[in-house]
Amino acid sequence: MNTLERTLIEKAGYAHGWENVRESTPERVVMFSARHKAEVQVTPGTTPMVWQVTFPKGPPTAEIARSLPEQFQGDGTFQGAGEASLGRLLRRSAELAMSLPNQAADLYAAEVAKLDANPPSTTEVLALVKQRRGQDLFRQALMDYWGGACAITGIDVPELLRASHAKPWARCETDQERLNAFNGFLLCSHIDALFDCGLMTFDELGTAVFSPRLDIEILTRLAINQPIKLRWLTAEHSPFLAWHRENLFQKHKSPEYS
Structure with a gap:
């Protein structure tokens, strides 16, 4: 050259x-x-x-x-x-x-060490600051991994996108789990709301599965034309999605049985 x-x-x-x-x-x-x-x-x-x-x-x-x-x-x-x-x-x-395999977790660990060395006034504030920073890093990891576009629609307007955990922050056992880019999807806000509360999940092929609580009229009003599918899905996503299907997905028509 x-x-x-x-x-x-x-x-x-x-x-x-x-x-x-x-x-x-x-x-x-x-x-x-x-x-x-x-x-x-x-x-x-x-x-x-x-x-x-x-x-x-x-x-x-x-x-x-x-x-x-x-x-x-x-x-x-x-x-x-x-x-x-x-x-x-x-x-x-x-x-x-910058998103794989554990870049966000490594950055978070370094920032937490600095916070612990010079903590805020109370332990409650410290915990809140840590969680907010972790969530910011998780969002950035998903933005990087999905190329700044919704994992389903491909919409690339950042204000409309949410970093949605498959296994929620509070239910994860380690920061590596919480900040793993495969433990979540970058979704448009209305799809994120469905996924976050378990009214929607994804099957093994990445196709969206909706709770029986959502009938065709509701889905039509949400402008969701079935089927919808993730743009891609990797083996690394699978255990997190399996957890979501088993523990968060609302399989029944009545919420009290979900």
């Missing part, structure tokens, strides 16, 4: 979540970020301005390939054909690196 190509790669990295350069030679450019633990390596392709991209350190290849199948070359390698194509790949991989 010539100097111009390396400059374009470094510029794209800086603009899309890879602001530090570890190595820049004619053979490869290696970049990383202080905001996540991943590393990306860009090497020359068969023609100028076409590059081969690999991730020696996370995020999971399958997650990137799901988002950008047209750039996946197999064997963990992606292709960036031009600056715009490379930018899309770097941006999506950085989003995933």
